[in-house]
Amino acid sequence: MTSRFTELVIDCHDPQALAAFWCQVLDFTVLDSSEDKVEIGSWEPTAEAVRAGQMAPTMMFIRVPERKTAKNRLHLDVSPIDTGTEAEVARLLGLGATRVDVGQGPARSWTVMADPEGNEFDVVRSLAPAGHTAPAP
Structure with missing residues (x-):
């Protein structure tokens, strides 16, 4: 028996x-939406596909009062x-x-950021092919 990681659920205000x-940020699309929840993802999950193998999870945003x-x-x-990391940081700021600052210190290879509701995330190494990065916006 096993389980699959299918959704990452984030409590939020909006x-x-x-x-x-x-x-x-992720070039995802809305898969399902109601007043109190929105599910986004890079693919339309089906039970058959999920049973066949681990796929990228969707993200679910659920309204909470706090x-x-x-x-x-x-x-x-x-x-x-x-693109490079700094160009991506500039895009995300936009x-x-x-x-x-969550206490990460000055010497690090990543940038700690927060989404509009304050949830922290990191921008880490660029996966762009060498010489194929777009300029900062």
Whole structure:
């Protein structure tokens, strides 16, 4: 017997706005939406595909009344695929992300950021082919 990692659920104040932010960050699309929840993903999951093998999980944003109050115990790492890390950081700042300090110190190879509701995530190494990076916006 086994299970599959199928959704990453994020409690938030505004599911539609946060889902729209993450769709722009990850090039995901909205798979399902209601007033209190939005599911986004890079593919349309089916039970058959999930049973066949581990696939990328979807992200689910669920409305909750309380706001985030402490550092995340779990966070996402994102890797730019067609640009350098600093250019991606600049793009994400333009989408509404912010740089944050969670005690990471000055010597690091990643940038700690927060989405519009304060959920921390890291921009890590670029996966762009050498010489194929787009300039910063």
